[in-house]
Amino acid sequence: MTTSYFTILMNNLEHMQVETVAAADSGKEQGVPSVGNWKAMDCNRFLLVTEGRGRLLTDQHEEELAPGTLGLVLTGTPHTIEAKEGEVLKLKWVHYKSSFGERDWYNSLGLPIVIHSVHDEGASLMDKIIHNVTRDGLTSRLRSKAAILDLISLYLECIPPIHTIAEGIPSQDMEKINVVIKYIDEHIAENITVDELSRLIYLHPNYFIVFFKSMMGCAPIQYVNLRRMEIARSMLLQPDCNVSDVASRIGMKIYYFSRMFKKHTGMTPSHYRKMGARMPGSGASEAETNE
CATH class of the missing domain: 1.10.10.60 (Homeodomain-like)
Structure with a gap:
């Protein structure tokens, strides 16, 4: 990552606004939301696999899903999830919106679709969001926002060093x-x-x-x-x-x-x-x- 791009990214992350839209834990008895159905959402979507194996498909990527896999599907990206034959996927998921003021930089970062081995920390953050998103307490939204920012930080920290995230910038x-x-x-x-x-x-x-x-x-x-x-x-x-x-x-x-x-x-x-x-x-x- 170039020094100038790091400076740009750091400044924009500091000014980023996030809003939790929905969050849940898809229990086995419920099946997996959107399995086999292609959809594009008006928000970003974090998916954490807690049990089972499968695939996350977009129009440009095909990624393997396994316990501990954290997926990120950005706003407007058509995608679907498929469980492997004979398995049932269990997911935690969070839908949120983000912006960097006048330019929605998050959608132009060229981030990887999935990262791996974040089960414990990722699950803990997801549970905090799920716990607070449906509550109407004084600090519920603040705690949910804090957990979302931590989840984004975790995702960025786990990106392999060889990955470049400046490709989306003109x-x-x-x-x-x-x-x-x-x-x-x-x-x-x-x-x-x-x-x-x-x-x-x-x-x-x-x-x-x-x-x-x-x-x-x-x-x-x-x-x-x-x-x-x-x-x-x-x-x-x-x-x-x-x-x-x-x-x-x-x-x-x-x-x-x-x-x-x-x-x-x-x-x-x-x-x-x-x-x-x-x-x-x-x-x-x-x-x-x-x-």
Whole structure:
């Protein structure tokens, strides 16, 4: 995965919205939902095989199903499930909708259809969703949403390293955003403006803002400031960097940097640095954190 694509994906995942539509455990006595029937749904669909063997078929893929297999069928994908002869599949399933703001990135990631050996953790997350989706408690939706995000995280973490998930992104868009991201990182200590960034890829500033937000999930200057805070957090945990060094590295006056950092993290840079010195594995001593 390219660095620029990882940056894009990470930013969009942070801004992703999810909504649980339905979830259930298909008991043996019920059979398997949609077996032998091709359908395309208006939502994403997670399927976890708990018993039995079979196949998950789409118009482009044929995947083997076995206990511990977690399948992901994206919105609008025609698919069907077939049990092997003499076997009955038992599934847990979750239907959910997701979006990354102005662009539904999730459907263009080129994700694999199935991953394997996630039975215990996958089943636990599925059960949490199934438990909460039909309840009307104060925190039921929040717990269901949290479990969905954990399930998506599990799926992404289990993708084989050789798999690329940038295929669904138009190459021209990738080239343009790559130019902008690289420029921002190389000029992070300078006064970066929207006009300046828009000229890099020959777009009107208004169109550039829409393009950037659709790719990154946030506005250009918001992203610049987020990058500055990311760099600051990393540097403040290094024993040989003080607050003045960090502010200079990201092109900010100390007062303005301290104010933005506190707004972003809830603590001052000095407090954050001292806290970092007490973290396991930190090379800084308490004395080194004094300004």
